[in-house]
Amino acid sequence: MKKLFIFQILFVFAILFTACGKKDEATPNLINAQTVTNLAADPVTIDPATGRPIGGTNRFTLYNLKDNRVVSNTDSATNKWDIGFRGTTIIVNGGAIRSGQGGAYIYAGLFDEFKEVPTSATFAQDNSPTALAITPTAGMGWYNYNATTHVITPIPGRVIVLKTGDGKFAKIEILSYYKDAPTTITSTSVSRYYTFRYVYQGDGSRRLQ
Amino acid sequence: MKKIFYFLLSLFFILSCTSIAYSQQPDTLKTQALEAVTVTATRTEKLLGAVPMPVTLISQQQIRQMGSLRLGDVLQEQTGLAIVNDHGQGLQMQGFNPDYTLILIDGEPLIGRTAGTMELSRIAIGNIKQIEIVKGPTSSLYGSEALAGVVNIITETPKNTSLRLSARYGANRTSDLGLSANLKYGRLGIYAFANRYGSGGYDFTPETFGRTVEPFHTYTFQSKIHYDFSEKIKLKISTRYFNEQQEANFDLGRVGQASLVGGQGIVKDWNLNPTLDWQVLPSLKVYFRYYHSQYATASDLRYLQDQKPYESTFFDQTFQRPEIQAVYFLGEKHIFTVGTGIVSESVAATRYQGRKAFATKYIFGQYEFTPSNRLSLLLGGRYDQHSVYGSQFSPKFSVQYNIHPQIALRGSAGVGFKAPDFRQLYLNFVNSVAGYSVFGTEELPFILTQLKAQNQIAEVFVPSATLGALKAETSFAYNIGFKIKLSDAFQWNLNAFRNNVSNLIESQVVAQRTNGQNIFSYRNLKSIFTQGIESDLSYQIQPNWSFSAGYQYMVAKDREVIRQIEAGELFRRNPQTLVTERLTLTDYGGLMNRSRHMANAKVFYQNATKGVNASLRVIYRSRFGFGDTNGNLVLDDDSEYVKGFITCNFAASKAFWKEQVQLQVGIDNLLNYRNPSQQPNIAGRLWWLSLNVQLTKKSSL
Numbered sequence: 001m002k003k004l005f006i007f008q009i010l011f012v013f014a015i016l017f018t019a020c021g022k023k024d025e026a027t028p029n030l031i032n033a034q035t036v037t038n039l040a041a042d043p044v045t046i047d048p049a050t051g052r053p054i055g056g057t058n059r060f061t062l063y064n065l066k067d068n069r070v071v072s073n074t075d076s077a078t079n080k081w082d083i084g085f086r087g088t089t090i091i092v093n094g095g096a097i098r099s100g101q102g103g104a105y106i107y108a109g110l111f112d113e114f115k116e117v118p119t120s121a122t123f124a125q126d127n128s129p130t131a132l133a134i135t136p137t138a139g140m141g142w143y144n145y146n147a148t149t150h151v152i153t154p155i156p157g158r159v160i161v162l163k164t165g166d167g168k169f170a171k172i173e174i175l176s177y178y179k180d181a182p183t184t185i186t187s188t189s190v191s192r193y194y195t196f197r198y199v200y201q202g203d204g205s206r207r208l209q
Numbered sequence: 210m211k212k213i214f215y216f217l218l219s220l221f222f223i224l225s226c227t228s229i230a231y232s233q234q235p236d237t238l239k240t241q242a243l244e245a246v247t248v249t250a251t252r253t254e255k256l257l258g259a260v261p262m263p264v265t266l267i268s269q270q271q272i273r274q275m276g277s278l279r280l281g282d283v284l285q286e287q288t289g290l291a292i293v294n295d296h297g298q299g300l301q302m303q304g305f306n307p308d309y310t311l312i313l314i315d316g317e318p319l320i321g322r323t324a325g326t327m328e329l330s331r332i333a334i335g336n337i338k339q340i341e342i343v344k345g346p347t348s349s350l351y352g353s354e355a356l357a358g359v360v361n362i363i364t365e366t367p368k369n370t371s372l373r374l375s376a377r378y379g380a381n382r383t384s385d386l387g388l389s390a391n392l393k394y395g396r397l398g399i400y401a402f403a404n405r406y407g408s409g410g411y412d413f414t415p416e417t418f419g420r421t422v423e424p425f426h427t428y429t430f431q432s433k434i435h436y437d438f439s440e441k442i443k444l445k446i447s448t449r450y451f452n453e454q455q456e457a458n459f460d461l462g463r464v465g466q467a468s469l470v471g472g473q474g475i476v477k478d479w480n481l482n483p484t485l486d487w488q489v490l491p492s493l494k495v496y497f498r499y500y501h502s503q504y505a506t507a508s509d510l511r512y513l514q515d516q517k518p519y520e521s522t523f524f525d526q527t528f529q530r531p532e533i534q535a536v537y538f539l540g541e542k543h544i545f546t547v548g549t550g551i552v553s554e555s556v557a558a559t560r561y562q563g564r565k566a567f568a569t570k571y572i573f574g575q576y577e578f579t580p581s582n583r584l585s586l587l588l589g590g591r592y593d594q595h596s597v598y599g600s601q602f603s604p605k606f607s608v609q610y611n612i613h614p615q616i617a618l619r620g621s622a623g624v625g626f627k628a629p630d631f632r633q634l635y636l637n638f639v640n641s642v643a644g645y646s647v648f649g650t651e652e653l654p655f656i657l658t659q660l661k662a663q664n665q666i667a668e669v670f671v672p673s674a675t676l677g678a679l680k681a682e683t684s685f686a687y688n689i690g691f692k693i694k695l696s697d698a699f700q701w702n703l704n705a706f707r708n709n710v711s712n713l714i715e716s717q718v719v720a721q722r723t724n725g726q727n728i729f730s731y732r733n734l735k736s737i738f739t740q741g742i743e744s745d746l747s748y749q750i751q752p753n754w755s756f757s758a759g760y761q762y763m764v765a766k767d768r769e770v771i772r773q774i775e776a777g778e779l780f781r782r783n784p785q786t787l788v789t790e791r792l793t794l795t796d797y798g799g800l801m802n803r804s805r806h807m808a809n810a811k812v813f814y815q816n817a818t819k820g821v822n823a824s825l826r827v828i829y830r831s832r833f834g835f836g837d838t839n840g841n842l843v844l845d846d847d848s849e850y851v852k853g854f855i856t857c858n859f860a861a862s863k864a865f866w867k868e869q870v871q872l873q874v875g876i877d878n879l880l881n882y883r884n885p886s887q888q889p890n891i892a893g894r895l896w897w898l899s900l901n902v903q904l905t906k907k908s909s910l
Contacts, residue, residue, distance in 0.1 A: 089725075108778055109777075110780070110789060110790075110791070111789065128667075129725075130667030130668060130721060130723055130725065131667070131668065136725070137670070137718050137721065137727060138718070138727075139718070140670070140718070144837075144840060144841070144842050146836065146837060146842065148836060149836055153782075153837075153839075153840035154782070154840060155780075155840060155841070156780035156781050156782035156789045156839065156840045156841050157778070157779070157780025157789055157791070157841075173789070175782070175787040176787065181787060182784075183784045183785045184784065184838070195787070
């Protein structure tokens, strides 16, 4: 019994050491599991009678993953941004209507399980406002829509595998569509505020862990 | 493959029973002189004990003892039935949504559903003879909608000259006034019934404008005329008229502009049903039936500030059906039934382009074979040919075998279906505010072509070959169980059931317009199964006291969800930690709004000499799914359930003056169970008081 206990302790230490070792090996280019909270995606007020949004700017919030910051809309025709958000629509910086080299596809599985972009992967692009890399339709892209409660939830187990504006790789998991990621979403919850986490690989390799 | 297996299994079962039956001497079963008769299960009058499928029968006496007013009041106390709230109060049977149970009055279907729900409060039950409930698919006799089963309300037949008046008042200013009259004069019998039922409603949220249940009142008129031309030819004409008016009040929540809206909604239905029974030969009887039914709703909502219109809608549905049925008795062992008819239906409504119509021609047949007192077999089938979507064949096979005079085994297997309805075929709805649109499958191809020509379609998500071809929703089901009747005082029924349901129709995004808005239509998407076991036990402890207990265990699950879980493709996100994990099969709680356990216990006291009656009924529903909280739209977390609950109903009465006057008091929901946010349809504790006067003319014949 005692032996087993010692063995267990040794085992835990072994894990700790290997874990630390791995961390040391990580390339400085890898931004590991960064979480972005409350990124405004053209917030609006909703007319409670009609459900129709009021007061939007109709502009996308553009984001740069490497620098972990919002990019000004004046830079929309550059490859400085990697992903953009407006309501439930998510855009990438690549394709016929974009300037960058980006693209995306949706991987069904756990964020942590996705370790490397397979060489066989094909990235879809934004080729027209109605032919986007990430389908902005409930149940078909990144979110579910509950017709009874009118709540938007990111589909659990969906990872956006992204090629950035400058051709690097990243993976993104949308965590919430509501301000402060509330545990219970009610009719007073404020929508169009993204919380997401991502891993970005700056060295150009396909490894995402 | 599976279907074949089940058929073989049932065949094996029958064969084995048959062999036993022939190997034993049939002994005579003493038929109870007063045993109840049911017509729903076979469409011929049959002793309840001889019907080879699960049938529940609720008598007028029982309904009056419970003090029930509307159909839902009675059904919610029956084993395995739940009242669910979706656009009205509907019936859940064997785990099916209300869409899949047919509600009949004297064998003719009641029409007018809202989002699939047949509102049970439309049916007054103060005047009826009995309610018959048949579980399991019954499409082999009744066609579409009889997947889960049928509920048949049998109205009174005038046998004497009498008058009955009943008046009731209770909490929430709920009142009920009923008058029924029977007149029997030689060959002529007339029955008339009038009822007014109304309530002041109630409000769980007094801080907001508009009540939880708004005030309403309804009127029901029913009449039945019997005329016997001879012993052989009998005519019967039934009519029904129903009218309900309910207030509507709500707050749009707009600031600085007209926000309060109010108005009235009206629901009406009326039926005409002449039938002629002709005993052509002692062994042959022919029924000629005609049924016309109309259902209409209208609502007019206006801004309260200036009475300018907010929304005005209407819905108008018709149903007509001539039918002929013949029953032929060959000796004592064989009964043949055949029938044929045509159903013509139409709808005109706010969200439809013009009046839409379709027709169904059908033929059905049934063969009942009773080789011995111990064994009875039933083989039936119905073929429905629909003018729009196609045709459907629904067979059914049942068997009952008495292994002992007091123990009967029974089993049945059959196919049920529900034809695509008007909404699924013809809806033409554009939400001009939110922008999306919904089209029935018959409208969709034309509209898509039109929009494509105008360059308004960005993408079609569904292969065009599969668009517009909607099939009927079907189920293959079997029931197996036993019935033990030790004496009149002790009875125990047990029934296990399984329903494999496929081609369930759901709405889905089929295309996207260039402006980014979605176009929805209907498609055959889902496959589910429901299975369970139900038990009903009744025991008369003493002449005055009787006790009954019922229990149902049931699970209902979506096959696609199970497949996704097994493939590791379904996940959930903890709303607190935002951590995602894979779902396991044990996490999956099945379809929403289904309780795994439902139970009831009832005690009835009856003292005829003192004219005293009392009953206490306790009903339990275990927790059931309410809505998704963790993003996957599937029931898999404790926070997604409504807690289980108990309701308790009590009634007591005393009769005076040779039973001509009866005073009754009652308390519904004695324990005051309330859940305003999740079950606003359950009011709190309700007391009531009623007075009934019954005058019967002494027989002068």
